[in-house]
Amino acid sequence: MDRNLILAITLSMGVLLLWDLLVAGPQRKEWEAAREVAAQQAAQEDEASKAEIEGATAGGAQISVNDALQNGAGRVPVRTDELNGSINLVGARIDDIELRKFRQTLEDKSPLVRVLSPGNTEHGHFVQTGIRFVGDEGLNQVWTAPTGAVLTETTPVTLTRTSGDLTFEKTISIDDRYMFTIEEAVTNNGAEPEALTPYAFVVQRNIPEDFTNFMILHEGPLGVIGNTLHERKYNTLRKNNEKKKVSESGVGGWIGITNKYWLAAAVPAQDEEINAKLSNVGTREKPVFQSSYDLNTRTIAPGETVVITTGVFSGAKDVDVLQAYEKSVADGGLGIPSFDKAVDWGRLFFLTRPTFHTLDYFGDLTGNFGVAILILTVIVKLLLFPIANKGYEMTTKMKKLQPELEKIRERAGEDKLKLQQDMMALYKKEKLNPVAGCIPLLLQMPIFYALYKTLFVTMEMRHQPFLYISDLSAPDPTTIFNLFGLLPFDPTAAPLIGAFLGIGVLPILMGVSMWFQTKLNPPPADPMQAQIFALLPFFFVFIFAGFAAGLVLYWFWNTFLGILQQWVIMKQNGVEVNFAENLKLPGRKKNPAPGE
Known part of the structure; x- marks a missing residue:
């Protein structure tokens, strides 16, 4: 190795060691000491804060709200059109506030919503x-x-x-x-x-x-x-x-x-x-x-x-x-x-905020948030119409190719590789993308989430009625298992399975609309896939039964409008909808024609 190189390396190492010993070392000790002091100060502040709060919450004592309000050094009543409560003279803390225009449930005699409560109650909540x-x-x-x-x-x-x-x-x-x-x-x-x-x-x-x-x-x-x-x-x-x-x-x-x-x-x-x-x-x-x-x-x-x-x-x-x-x-x-x-608003705030403001505007305009959801669905359909149309047109063209696809399946027999190759060759020849048919559904996912989030988190959607539904932010209150209220019992109260029995009118309508939409197109060639597609609407009925009624209303109305849109496009492209034939699953033998 070159002597100059060895000397340079040695000198460099010496400089680094001296730097660490004379400069970096002392600085590191100062930083560590500073961190230690900061940690001790933070711990002391936390302990002081903890001690203060424990005093404000009366240690381990837990009494009822009524007892807490009647005891103590006295209170100043708070009376406004919106609020009812009092200010505690101990600490001058605001620890007793009810909202006069909001009740805990839909019952007329339900207790008012309590926002703040004294610190020595089980769920003490106050501001000081x-x-x-x-x-x-x-x-x-x-x-x-x-x-x-x-x-x-x-x-x-x-x-x-x-x-x-x-x-x-x-x-x-x-x-x-x-x-x-x-x-x-x-x-x-x-x-x-x-x-x-x-x-x-x-x-x-x-x-x-x-x-x-x-x-x-x-x-x-x-x-x-x-x-x-x-x-x-x-x-x-x-x-x-x-x-x-x-x-x-x-x-x-x-x-x-x-x-x-x-x-x-x-x-x-x-x-x-x-x-x-x-x-x-x-x-x-x-x-x-x-x-x-x-x-x-x-x-x-x-x-x-x-x-x-x-x-x-x-x-x-x-x-x-x-x-x-x-x-x-x-x-x-x-x-x-x-x-x-x-x-x-969540990470998709750029969708949830416009969704909320649209619903809020049409809710105020029409006086009903259910109608606002229907209007929002139409607006979304119109905005996505050009893209969704492409997807539906692709689905329609796929339907027109069914006779040729059937011939390919017959020629391929059990050779799945040949089947896939021939099908892809046909798609390429006809300039078709089989995935494009999923576009209408995929476009709905962000909107679906935004509406779900809006219905779930915004105060304005709470206890909003529509037709027989008393609260669009809660699940459909009816259930098929007691004939929608005709029988005097609540199936959802059943242990273990009760959560799966709350299938109301809206989830059923949504399931029927999804099932009908799947029958506009012939089922997949693979019998297993066909059965899965056939069962999906029923699966979604159970899933959506626990969702907010406003969300299910949106999905049903959106599916219904999608059916009309797809039907019109199929007619425009000269495709006949053989609904009865589409009800048959692949693999099921057709009845022989007379004379066969």
Whole structure:
């Protein structure tokens, strides 16, 4: 080996060793020490947060909501057209909110939907805002309210308390929907400056009762921090909090906890930098989910007053309402970024959002979301008409080739390789693509998913009726197994098999339409394939029986329109539809003609 090369390698290795010893090594130790300190600080913050929340949720005590509301230091009633509830004077936390226009079920006397509940109940769910400082008594400080105070849209309430040299005034107002505005003024009456750290958090004790646990739906802590949406599902944090918790900083945003239809959120002033966390501060067995943020610490001088403004949302995830809050202050909103992302539009948001807005528009126009689904189906058919037509035309041409294909099958006999080669040669000669016939179905898949998602996650679709159906977002309530309600029992209540017995009118109509559509074309040559195709409609009946009725309505109406479209194209191309002949399966012997 060349001596110069050996010398160069030796010198290079020496330089690298010296660099590692004198520069990289000390830097690495500094980085490791910094990481250790950061980890310790994070652990201390988590422990402090956990201790605070445990105090706010009254440790292990769990009592009924009614008992929790009757006990304690007192409450300020909340009465608006939309909300009914109260504010707890312990911590000035908002922990008792019901929605006056939403009931848990379709029954007239069903209980109102409860969005927030006291922390010492089994499923405690509340929002608290405040300001930390040296010598703070914690989260359970008691506030004083004016005698007879009631919070309404037109009458704000001011709560007060004193701690050492600091005086606190918390003025709470509420708009005509679901947003509280909390202005907390702190005055330093002492001779020394004080360091203040504003905070807000939303807590959910245990997994809520209405938890659906569907893969396509986000339920749990979430927030927009800066301009980025962060989400963590309940079970994700319950099972693996240390690895999955979120700790992010950014200017503006909001944090909250969401269920399928309801949201509780805290919103800072949008020019503030927030240090946000989404985590489980409880245990795997007894989780306490928390979305929280701290604002940057600020110093208040003697005689000075500092005002911190926070919004608290507690209500239904009505898209129009959420988007109204997104608008700038100049346009009458609050400038909350991406607030409608509290609705889980999914990764195909570019389809689910237009689908929702189309349904919402025609629902308002016609007064019925079932009719809106029918109109949406027609619009989709018209938009996809040119492409779908190509697919149907290809299917029609394939049908015209059936006599030649039969001859090829007869010549090939049992030689499947020759059969495939001859068939492909014929397709090539006629410029046909046998897969093109699947195009109409494949084009429907993204639309189908978007509608499924829209019906499942949007508040507007909840409890919407159509004809005999009381809720388009739920399965068809009828079932063939009790003659659609004529017999006085519920087959779906049967153990083990009940879930498969809820086959209503719409799934049956859908199955019949799919079966009819398959019979427009001759069955496949292979008897096994033919039997599979023949059974598919019945299989889909059982599958779709558990889907939202609005989704089944869409699929039935779409299939029916597809039948009409295919029929017209076949007639235009001179293809006769021998429906009776298509009912016969391949391999079945035909009856001999007279004289044979």
